[in-house]
Amino acid sequence: RDDAYRLNGTKRFVSNAGIAHHYIVFASTQPEKKAKGISAFVLGTDTPGLRVSEHTELLSPHPIGVVEFADCVAPPDALLGAEGRGLEIAFATLDLLRCTVGAAAVGLAERALEEAVRYSQARRQFGRPIAEFQGVEFKLADMKTELEAARLLVYQAAWAHDVGEGQSKVKASMAKYYATEAAQRIVDQALQIHGGNGLVAGHIMERLYRDVRALRIYEGTSEIQKIIIARSLRTEPVRKV
Numbered sequence: 001r002d003d004a005y006r007l008n009g010t011k012r013f014v015s016n017a018g019i020a021h022h023y024i025v026f027a028s029t030q031p032e033k034k035a036k037g038i039s040a041f042v043l044g045t046d047t048p049g050l051r052v053s054e055h056t057e058l059l060s061p062h063p064i065g066v067v068e069f070a071d072c073v074a075p076p077d078a079l080l081g082a083e084g085r086g087l088e089i090a091f092a093t094l095d096l097l098r099c100t101v102g103a104a105a106v107g108l109a110e111r112a113l114e115e116a117v118r119y120s121q122a123r124r125q126f127g128r129p130i131a132e133f134q135g136v137e138f139k140l141a142d143m144k145t146e147l148e149a150a151r152l153l154v155y156q157a158a159w160a161h162d163v164g165e166g167q168s169k170v171k172a173s174m175a176k177y178y179a180t181e182a183a184q185r186i187v188d189q190a191l192q193i194h195g196g197n198g199l200v201a202g203h204i205m206e207r208l209y210r211d212v213r214a215l216r217i218y219e220g221t222s223e224i225q226k227i228i229i230a231r232s233l234r235t236e237p238v239r240k241v
Contacts, residue, residue: 003076004073004074004076005027005029005039005041005073005074005075005076005078005079006071006072006074007025007027007041007069007073007074008071009027009069010053010066010067010068010069011025011066011069012056013056013064013218014052014064014065014066015062015063016063016064017052017056017063017065017066017067018052018055018063019063021044021045022042022043022044022045023042023043023045024041024042024080025040025041025043025069025074026038026039026040026041026087026090027039027041027074027086029083029084030083030084033084035087036084036087037084038084038087038090039079039080039081039083039084039085039086040079040080040081040085040086040089040090041074041078041079042078043074047074048072048073049069049071049072049073050067050068050069050072051067051068051070052065052067053065053066053067053068054066058214059210059213059214060207060210060211060213060214062214094172094219094220095161095168095169095172097219098157098172098173098176098220098225099154099158099161099176101176101179101180101215101218101219102150102153102154102157102172102175102176102178102179102180103154103158103179105150105154105176105179105180105182105183105215106147106150106151106154106179106183108183108208108211108212108215109147109150109179109182109186109187109212110147111204111208112143112183112186112187112190112191112205112208112212113140113143113147113186113190115190115194115204115205115208116139116140116143116189116190116193117140119193119194119197120136120140120193130193136193139189142185142189143185143189143190146182146185146186150175150178150179150182150183153171153174153175153179154175156171156175157174157175157176158175160172167232169228169232170228170229170232173220173224173225173229174225174229176219176220176225177225177226177229180215180216180222181216181222183212183215184213184216187205187208187209187212188209190205191205191206191208191209
């Protein structure tokens with residue numbers, strides 16, 4: 001329509017689908033311009049033509065679902081930023097969100113390490129705590145080292161974003177990539193230390209094991225982060241030695 005945008009399509013894996021009062025929608029308003037023809041809109045849940053068609057059950061509980069648009073009318077004042085700047089807005093948002101995903105990974109990993117230390121000190125075999133066995137000590141040492149490395153990368157990425165440092169995008173990718181991969185390893189080792197007890201439904205380790213897996217996927221998979229990191233090296237000046 002001349003006085004509004006009309007949106008049609010379906011989006012899966014929408015966070016807070018059915019809970020949020022507003023959605024930020026990215027749609028192609030000028031297809032001939034490809035990436036530069038994507039615009040962002042802020043739409044209320046009462047917008048005609050917008051509906052949540054499905055609530056998706058995931059490995060770890062999370063409010064997520066499918067949102068459908070059928071001749072959904074978006075007035076001009078629903079436009080977020082300028083027309084055609086949607087992808088730019090999305091990428092800027094991702095840089096911040098990747099820091100927060102890294103922070104979530106650090107939190108999960110820290111809890112897993114705490115549980116592993118507590119259990120290994122309480123569990124006794126052959127007359128002493130299993131925390132004193134070298135095999136367990138090595139696991140705990142690796143977990144602690146990876147946790148602190150991940151924490152520092154997340155702090156650095158958050159600082160770079162706050163001060164507008166030029167490498168904030170790649171630092172966010174490094175933080176998200178390393179922290180989520182490290183958290184997966186830390187949680188896995190913590191569960192290994194717990195043995196069969198960690199597999200019992202309802203146990204904290206069972207929950208952490210399910211919760212940590214999604215972090216390597218949303219806000220850009222680990223593979224996407226590696227592409228961003230690798231491509232940034234092409235633009236870095238080469239120092240002569």
